[in-house]
Amino acid sequence: MSTDDTRDAIMVATYEALCEEGYSDLTAQSIADRTDRSKSALFYHYDSREALVADFIEYLIEGFDARVERTREQPPLERLAAFVDWFLADPDDDELAFHTAFLELRAQAPYNDVYREKLRESDDILRTVVEDILRDGIDAGVFRAHDPESVSALLLASFDGARIRQFTLGRDEYLETVRAETVDRVLADVLAADVEFPDEASFEFPRDDRLVDDDGTTDTADSDGTTNAADDDETTDAESDTENTASNAEGDPTE
């Protein structure tokens, strides 16, 4: 098995262990148990649990980059709508498990410089994605002139706060209300005069195929790094997944 395959196997096992056990209870043993490797083999690849978790965040970032790449040819307004839908989708049980574990991990960042550095990298990428969409929309004339950096920061803070309040409190209305108010009060301000924000995006923000199967479930046997998404839907071609099943089981993609 190649080094890439080994990393994939460890990363998928880490994802599963996080979903099933949370971050606090995550051990090298629980990760090793989900691979055909021993705990000591794990430490051949990673010096510490911290190094492994940091590489896991890096792995999510790489996956997120690849997923964003698949949406680049779509029009900016549709990309923004797909991003909003993806971020504020009501999580299923698997997604909730990962959101929860990832929030535990994020809560360690103030104590942990390695995590903090990786999460900053992830924040940079997430902000850049939204900024690029906003900038492309200004160029295309669908958005008015505005400061994409500031609006991107506001959108991410609102969506992140809504999602954290939703799943820690079990209050779905945060997702719906914040989406509606953001469209009415923030995006209405940003959209050009004759442009309306779509009620529903025309495509689904791609899932991380390395971690989640077509049916939204996790399955290590298939998670070998290859893409197994069905690309047979005419409206989206090879650009994106089209299944109606939950797509963001990886949750906070890069954070």
Next chain:
Amino acid sequence: MSTDDTRDAIMVATYEALCEEGYSDLTAQSIADRTDRSKSALFYHYDSREALVADFIEYLIEGFDARVERTREQPPLERLAAFVDWFLADPDDDELAFHTAFLELRAQAPYNDVYREKLRESDDILRTVVEDILRDGIDAGVFRAHDPESVSALLLASFDGARIRQFTLGRDEYLETVRAETVDRVLADVLAADVEFPDEASFEFPRDDRLVDDDGTTDTADSDGTTNAADDDETTDAESDTENTASNAEGDPTE
């Protein structure tokens, strides 16, 4: 010592232990060590660590209620400005320590029904505070007609997300940017035509005197449940504290 004094002593010790050790490492022993009581005496009052932590959230809620009460006579626009300043204040080290510990605790809510129930209670109160301000502002004619419940949910989600991103990533710009964008894009929409949002609030949202001294430091010896805030400033009378020192060391007040 009365039951109230005992509870105060345990609650202040819990606050200090959380700030110094975080939530994950919080033990009954570390709390007992900060009081003149034994660990077994602690369990005379609380059946479990969970019951103690749940009562700690309740204690924060009670304190928050009392603090809000002290601001009721202020004009709605000033109350909103004070609330925004308080929520989005750049945290000092003590505040950061508490925010961090409290986020760890919040991250347990999806696993823990007792915490979740208490955090919901806290969410209700926080939302009601903002809704009351917005409703009073509509009645007073300083805000346009709008749905206070939805706007309150958006403001809390944005502010919460901004603060979490700020302190987990160490990126202060989230606080400043989200404040400015909220004023320009959300509140501009809500304020009546001739009303401007104040650059700075005319009073400071009161601190929790039970947990934090006038100088912003924690001191159990003085934390006997009595108010030790200086009330000698003419402009605010007995309604609120006026010190310029950091006021929200209790951080997420009720969550």
